[in-house]
Amino acid sequence: MLDKLLLQAKSMGASDLHLTPEGMPIMRVDGSLQPLRNEFISREKLEKALLALLPEQEKQQLLQTGEIDTAFSDRLQERCRLNIYRLGNGYAAAIRLLPKDIPDxxxxxxxxxxxxxxxxxxxxxxxxxxxxxxxxxxxxxxxxxxxxxxxxxxxxxxxxxxxxxxxxxxxxxxxxxxxxxxxxxxxxxxxxxxxxxxxxxxxxxxxxxxxxxxxxxxxxxxxxxxxxxxxxxxxxxxxxxxxxxxxxxxxxxxxxxxxxxxxxxxxxxxxxxxxxxxxxxxxxxxxxxxxxxxxxxxxxxxxxxxxxxxxxxxxxxxxxxxxxxxxx
Missing domain, CATH: 3.40.50.300 (P-loop containing nucleotide triphosphate hydrolases)
Incomplete structure (x- = not known):
């Protein structure tokens, strides 16, 4: 699920991807928010996908504090900045997509x-x-x-x-x-x-x-x-x-x-x-x-x-x- 959304975000030229439980994924493109209509993420699927990105120490920090700021590499080995935060109905995430190469x-x-x-x-x-x-x-x-x-x-x-x-x-x-x-x-x-x-x-x-x-x-x-x-x-x-x-x-x-x-x-x-x-x-x-x-x-x-x-x-x-x- 997450790999597909990241690929879609990159194809749209998005800088950020926002994920909320039971909600539509939302991309930030050229500074404006654009929802992916007809796409909904269940609380269970989102939590499973997000926790899979974290090592055990960061999982424990998330459980204790309700939030974590970290980074990961996707399947294409491109870096993404990740902030996961707890809501009343589950975990949400803000993902910043970083350029594959460092711009000069x-x-x-x-x-x-x-x-x-x-x-x-x-x-x-x-x-x-x-x-x-x-x-x-x-x-x-x-x-x-x-x-x-x-x-x-x-x-x-x-x-x-x-x-x-x-x-x-x-x-x-x-x-x-x-x-x-x-x-x-x-x-x-x-x-x-x-x-x-x-x-x-x-x-x-x-x-x-x-x-x-x-x-x-x-x-x-x-x-x-x-x-x-x-x-x-x-x-x-x-x-x-x-x-x-x-x-x-x-x-x-x-x-x-x-x-x-x-x-x-x-x-x-x-x-x-x-x-x-x-x-x-x-x-x-x-x-x-x-x-x-x-x-x-x-x-x-x-x-x-x-x-x-x-x-x-x-x-x-x-x-x-x-x-x-x-x-x-």
């Missing part, structure tokens, strides 16, 4: 300056945006770029592991939160003793993780990470707001920040999926001074005048896609 930065439309910053030997590079905006795919593309060009040790902390990297120049060790380490914070703390050159953090989820990431970035590591923030200025403020000793954090962030890439996915005019729009902040000396002095209210103004450094606002990014006829 060019195919994503990623601004060149972000690819260049990912070649730095140390510092903090952030990818931000709403849930489902493609942050994990962008991070994976940057890691794969490093894998193809640099003989370095890359350590990833993910929840769950979504993309599996092919052999390349880099040594890549992927750790999954909940399976290989207790939390992002504990995994990141341990990472500092594991001789990494590059650390990829799937999500800066709390103040402790953010603090350790800043320390890692300022002590000679390249840190790639995501945050659930909507714009560059909001990202800086989020970091400053969650940590104590604001003045110290201003200095720390100003010293180690490389750049911030905020992204949104927008429907294409040709209905061939969605296009990504990117707001880009580059940590120029002027930007670093603003952060160091806590003048974050001026970041947006500097962003608007920083095109020569590769910066762009989200508004400008959207307008550029419209002028090229990619989005309406």
């Amino acid at each position: 930065c060019n195919s994503l439309g990623l601004p060149q300056i972000i690819s260049q910053l990912a070649g730095s030997s140390s510092g903090l590079l952030l990818v931000t945006g709403a849930t489902g905006s493609g942050k994990s795919t962008t991070l994976a593309s940057l890691v794969q770029q490093i894998n193809q060009t640099r003989a370095v040790h890359v350590l990833t902390l993910e929840d769950p592991i979504e993309y599996v990297y092919p052999a390349g120049l880099a040594l890549i060790n992927q750790r999954e939160v909940g399976r290989d380490t207790r939390s992002f914070a504990s995994g990141l703390r341990s990472a500092l003793r594991q001789d990494p050159d590059v650390i990829m953090v799937g999500e800066l989820r709390d103040a402790e993780t953010i603090g350790i990431a800043l320390t890692a970035a300022e002590t000679g590591h390249l840190v790639l990470a995501t945050l659930h923030t909507q714009d560059a200025a909001g990202t800086v403020n989020r970091i400053l707001d969650v940590l104590p000793d604001r003045q110290h954090v201003c200095t720390q962030l100003a010293d180690c920040l490389l750049g911030i890439c905020c992204q949104r996915l927008l429907p294409r005019c040709d209905r061939a999926g969605r296009a990504a729009a990117f707001e880009v902040l580059v940590a120029t000396p002027a930007m670093r001074n603003l952060i160091r002095e806590g003048r974050t209210h001026q970041l947006q103004s500097y962003l608007q005048t920083g095109a020569r450094y590769g910066m762009q606002t989200m508004e400008d990014a959207v307008k550029a896609l419209q002028l090229r006829g990619i989005i309406a």
